[in-house]
Amino acid sequence: MAPHDTPLIAWDDALALDGSAIDRQHKALVDLINQLRGHLGSPDREAQVMQCLTAMYLHAKDHFWDEEAFMERIGYPDKKKHAELHREFVLKLHSLTDCCLTGEAPYAELLDFLVSWFQEHVTTQDVKIVAFAQSQGAG
Numbered sequence: 001m002a003p004h005d006t007p008l009i010a011w012d013d014a015l016a017l018d019g020s021a022i023d024r025q026h027k028a029l030v031d032l033i034n035q036l037r038g039h040l041g042s043p044d045r046e047a048q049v050m051q052c053l054t055a056m057y058l059h060a061k062d063h064f065w066d067e068e069a070f071m072e073r074i075g076y077p078d079k080k081k082h083a084e085l086h087r088e089f090v091l092k093l094h095s096l097t098d099c100c101l102t103g104e105a106p107y108a109e110l111l112d113f114l115v116s117w118f119q120e121h122v123t124t125q126d127v128k129i130v131a132f133a134q135s136q137g138a139g
């Protein structure tokens, strides 16, 4: 795990796709993931973590909604498969959040999941939506 003075996920060119609302929403999610790690050292850890996870869940739902509407608008051919990946993320986030609520607190697993899912999803999946939109002149 990275030292606490460096962000878990650095916002860089690999994550910035097209400078649109999608990027702004991704950046907000990156900020929340980075904040989550910061909360682990808080004396009020459980409450801070739950507040952060709730914000992340709401941001993710809004973002997925917007991204799926965008895919629909541009006629993205893999929309259904991509939306399924979003659903899987939400389910996993739910189950890890439940574990935190019941005191199992799998914080390391939670952070690993968020960091790897986000980086992998944006750089291998979301990037394809943006490339398709640009190829259609719809970016």
Ligand SMILES: [Fe+2]
Residues within 6 Å of the ligand: 067, 082, 086, 121, 125, 126
């Ligand atoms: Fe996506």
Ligand SMILES: [Fe+2]
Residues within 6 Å of the ligand: 022, 026, 063, 067, 122, 126
């Ligand atoms: Fe996305």
